[in-house]
Amino acid sequence: MNNGDLKFPEGFLWGASTSAHQVEGGNTNNWSEWEKKNAVRLARQAEKRYSHLSVWEDIKSQAQDPQNYISGKAADHFHRFRDDFALAKDMNHNAARFSIEWSRIEPEEGVFNETVISHYADVLHFLQALGIEPFVTLWHWPVPVWVSKKGGWTKGETTDYFLRYVERVAGAFKNSVHFWAILNEPLIYSALSFLKGEWPPQQNSVNNYFKVVSHLAEAQHRAYRIIKEISPASSVGSTQILAYFEAYENTAWNRSLKRISDHFQYRFLEKTKHAHDFIGLDYYFHNRIRGWWGRNENRYRSDMGWELYPEGIYYVLRDITKRFKKPIYITEHGLADGEDTLRAWYIRESLHHVHRAIQEGSDVRGYLHWSLLDNFEWDKGFWPRFGLLEVDYKTFERRMRPSAHFYADICKENAITPEILEKHKDLFIGF
Ligand code: BGC
Numbered sequence: 111m112n113n114g115d116l117k118f119p120e121g122f123l124w125g126a127s128t129s130a131h132q133v134e135g136g137n138t139n140n141w142s143e144w145e146k147k148n149a150v151r152l153a154r155q156a157e158k159r160y161s162h163l164s165v166w167e168d169i170k171s172q173a174q175d176p177q178n179y180i181s182g183k184a185a186d187h188f189h190r191f192r193d194d195f196a197l198a199k200d201m202n203h204n205a206a207r208f209s210i211e212w213s214r215i216e217p218e219e220g221v222f223n224e225t226v227i228s229h230y231a232d233v234l235h236f237l238q239a240l241g242i243e244p245f246v247t248l249w250h251w252p253v254p255v256w257v258s259k260k261g262g263w264t265k266g267e268t269t270d271y272f273l274r275y276v277e278r279v280a281g282a283f284k285n286s287v288h289f290w291a292i293l294n295e296p297l298i299y300s301a302l303s304f305l306k307g308e309w310p311p312q313q314n315s316v317n318n319y320f321k322v323v324s325h326l327a328e329a330q331h332r333a334y335r336i337i338k339e340i341s342p343a344s345s346v347g348s349t350q351i352l353a354y355f356e357a358y359e360n361t362a363w364n365r366s367l368k369r370i371s372d373h374f375q376y377r378f379l380e381k382t383k384h385a386h387d388f389i390g391l392d393y394y395f396h397n398r399i400r401g402w403w404g405r406n407e408n409r410y411r412s413d414m415g416w417e418l419y420p421e422g423i424y425y426v427l428r429d430i431t432k433r434f435k436k437p438i439y440i441t442e443h444g445l446a447d448g449e450d451t452l453r454a455w456y457i458r459e460s461l462h463h464v465h466r467a468i469q470e471g472s473d474v475r476g477y478l479h480w481s482l483l484d485n486f487e488w489d490k491g492f493w494p495r496f497g498l499l500e501v502d503y504k505t506f507e508r509r510m511r512p513s514a515h516f517y518a519d520i521c522k523e524n525a526i527t528p529e530i531l532e533k534h535k536d537l538f539i540g541f
Contacts, residue, residue, distance in 0.1 A: 123476030349390035354422030
């Protein structure tokens with residue numbers, strides 16, 4: 111429990127994140143093609159996958175409807191970005207992470223769409239006018255259809271195609287973007303798409319998994335050099351999902367399982383560490399190792415059944431600081447919480463632990479909540495609600511969730527104060 115007064119470092123970035131495919135709407139890429147082929151299957155499997163969740167009764171009809179699995183118009187952010195970022199400004203955000211969609215920029219091999227490039231230029235100008243710092247992701251998972259037809263990231267040439275796109279985008283926006291995240295969570299994508307066979311192209315191939323990881327690592331190295339050549343003063347990295355593996359009671363056995371887990375999750379970063387000016391941390395998971403993995407207490411869970419364990423972020427920040435000694439931006443952190451009963455508590459507690467890590471020497475320079483608005487959650491579709499802004503998918507209206515007001519006050523004060531906690535005390539009843 112934290113009672114305030116937690117002041118954050120001057121110039122701290124406060125905001126929220128999105129990704130193109132999840133919010134823009136109207137995308138045509140390998141993922142949208144896969145959705146059309148798999149929507150009926152995913153709807154049929156919903157009961158098996160989700161009926162154990164506490165929200166099952168509420169989400170059942172949506173989760174069993176094939177339309178739920180088609181991104182379609184998503185939140186129509188492509189056309190409504192002005193309204194969305196104006197709301198971010200109202201919520202006192204001074205930073206916004208979003209991704210540029212490769213398949214829109216280069217819908218056919220070597221053909222760059224100037225109208226789309228000027229669309230993203232408009233987005234950047236708009237953010238600049240609002241005084242919101244853009245944090246731009248260059249690849250957040252889907253690839254253009256022509257790339258996937260040639261084998262996607264399993265092929266070395268995809269790295270070359272990607273670099274050509276990166277060069278084009280970095281050149282076009284060199285005067286308006288300081289923060290670049292080249293890749294979003296390369297290891298999660300590689301594992302779920304090429305090893306576990308859950309996401310497109312649904313492969314179960316150890317061989318392809320390693321190929322994809324190595325092509326993405328090469329993309330990180332080379333894209334880093336390209337961007338730094340174009341804008342030497344920019345800050346370039348990527349975002350990584352990093353879990354807190356807890357060696358329960360610090361026993362030798364639990365510690366060795368933790369070491370193995372950490373070895374795998376940090377491998378990509380270790381291999382590419384010279385191609386990151388900062389570490390972008392996406393924190394969602396805690397894994398208590400007590401003889402074996404996954405012995406979590408699960409006191410609080412999100413709508414998706416993920417355990418909410420705020421202090422985990424403290425340990426991950428400590429670990430990253432020790433390993434890499436670089437500035438850290440928390441580029442994602444959040445939860446599916448349609449009723450908004452846990453979000454404010456989760457933000458409050460997690461920021462308490464972020465603050466503690468900063469006090470102890472972690473160079474954390476920003477926090478970007480996932481997500482600015484409700485979005486399309488990949489193979490799960492629209493029912494998980496991650497937004498600070500609630501989206502009505504019929505009217506596309508946005509509404510600030512109560513926790514968003516709480517977070518807005520923190521952003522404004524650059525602090526959690528007793529006054530803020532008092533003002534929003536109704537959000538914490540029962541915690
Ligand atoms: C991804 C997001 C996703 C979020 C919640 C992150 O791993 O980058 O795209 O929506 O997790 O599942």
